[in-house]
Structure formats: structure tokens, C-alpha cells
Amino acid sequence: MVRPLPPLAQLRSFEAAARFLSFKKAAEDLNVSPSAVSHAVQALESYMGVKLFHRLNHSKRGEKALVLTDAGKSLSPCLSRSFDDIADVVTSVMAQGAGDILTVATAPIFAKSWLMPRLHRFVASHPDVNIRVNSTLNLSNSVYDRFDVGLMYGRGNWPDQTALKLFSETMVPVCSPHLLETGPVLKAPDDLVHHTLIHSEARLTTWPMWLENAGVRGINPAKGLHFNRATLAIDAAMNSLGVALEGKTAIKDELRDGTLVIPFEGPNMPDQSDGYYLTHPIGRGEIPKVAIFREWVLQEAAMQND
DSSP states (O other): OOOOOOOHHHHHHHHHHHHHTOHHHHHHHHTSOHHHHHHHHHHHHHHHTSOOEEEESOOGGGOOEEEEOHHHHHHHHHHHHHHHHHHHHHHHHHHHHHTTEEEEEEOHHHIIIIIHHHHHHHHHHOTTOEEEEEEOSOGGGOSSSOOSEEEEEEOSOOTTEEEEEEEEOOEEEEBOHHHHHHSSOOSSGGGGGGSOEEEETTOSSOHHHHHHHHTOOSOOTTOSEEESSHHHHHHHHHTTSOEEEEETTTTHHHHHHTSSBOOSOOOOOSOTTOEEEEEEETTOTTSHHHHHHHHHHHHHHHHHHO
8 A cells, every 4th residue: 555655855854844943953954955944845835735834034043933833733743753763763673783793893903913814713613793893092992982892902901891811912122134234233222222213102011111121221212203003113113214112913924024023032021911802891791792702712812822
């Protein structure tokens, strides 16, 4: 049975104008022009054969004041309820679809160096779990308002999160082989005085901390090149711009292929709480998709630590 309904755009324009009693405000709400709303309402009135608004000339800023007629008063609440019901159902259906997606928030460098080389094993074992990877440096500043699991570098003290430590990160000085061949001598920590320090502001362990722990004197630890991403600091080191302080996990590919080298062995950092953690919002750990992914990550981390 065909329902005798006018075009949806006309109904939406009238409903918005009735809520605001203003074509201008309705237009802003619908992201169209006021004239478009006015013409849509006029078309709806022609279609129904009744006036829905009294248009008064004495209004502020030259805009016609709107007053609902009896017909408009009958139609407006019904449309508002109907649109609310439609919005609720659409949101519910979308949520059902999103419920099958596991959203993983992870630091960009960890996604590249650790997660991606292993993710194929999870996909093969759990083909029914769809994954969305959200690359972010800070859980609180994530571009997504919500996530299911985090794989992050830090100290495990994120608010409202359950954090399980996967492994510590060993921080080491790294540079390009070309810098070793053409630059000043770099065989011991004290030789860093002759080189540019590359700083990654995303790291918790910094050059000042490392140099103090190594007992190095005579170097201004704040000087050098500063980057807000570990990936940029690594690129700078690969391009022979200086010596970076990076984690072995983050640069394992570069160390393996020889684009970065560790010029000397430095001291172990005393703060062993720094590392990579699996996190999830408190109370969400037993959601099936979260539990499945958590167990897989813990197994992968255990294999790495063996």
C-alpha cells in the first residue's frame, strides 16, 4: 500500500521551522539556506492544502515571525516524535554493526614495528573479529572518543584503564652507519659531546635522563633536534642528522637491515616501569572480542620475552 506522504525534505524543513519558529534557525540546523526552508514549507502547505504557519511582519532583524496554525500544531509534535524514533533506530542499527568491530588504539611506532608484523596471525585465528586500528600517541587525546583495547607506551598509569604490562623497552643510542664512517668518533657515551642529539618528545626516557645515568658531563642535554614523533626522530637518525635515543622494539627493523646501528652499549635505565602495555577501559575486559584480543596479545608478548 502506497502511503500518501509528502517529500521528506519538506517534512524536515517544516519540523525544524516549527521547533525554532524561525526559517533562519531551521536553515542553520539543516545546513541549507533560509530561502530553501521557506520554499520547502510553502511546497508542503500547497501539497496539504492548509497553512502551517502565520507569518508576521513585525519581527526582530527583519525576519518574519512564525506562529503555528492549528494544522501546524497538529503536525509538528507527530513529526518530531517520528524523526526522534527514526534517529534512535538508525543509531541502534549502527551500534549493532559497530559492535563486531574491535577498535585498537596504539602508538604509531608500535603499530608499525610490533603489531602489524603479527596481526595476520590474529586475523587467521579469528576471522569473525573485524579490527579498526587507531594510531594515537595518547589515549586521552585519541581521535576516537572510544576504543576497546590500547597498545601504548608509558608507565601503566592511565586513568580509568586496566593496564597489563607486555614488556619493558630498552632505550639505546642509534645513528646511521654513514655517520659512524664520516663523523667524529663515536665509541663511548662521552663521545656524544661531538654529535647532535636527536630528541623524541613522545618518549618518557629522555636524553637528559640517559646522560645522567651514564655519568656523561659537559653536554647540554637540551640542545639538538626535537621531534614530537618517534618516527620523525628515527628518520632524522637514518638521514645522519645526529644520534637518537630510541627503543629497541621500535627500531628492530632498522637494526636488522642495517639502516641504523647502536654505536656502543649504554647503561640500563633505572626506571623499569616504562614499557608497552595492553590497556582497556575498566569493566570492559570480559567483553568477548576484548578478551580474545587480550589473550592473543599476551601470548605474542610472552613469545617475545622467552
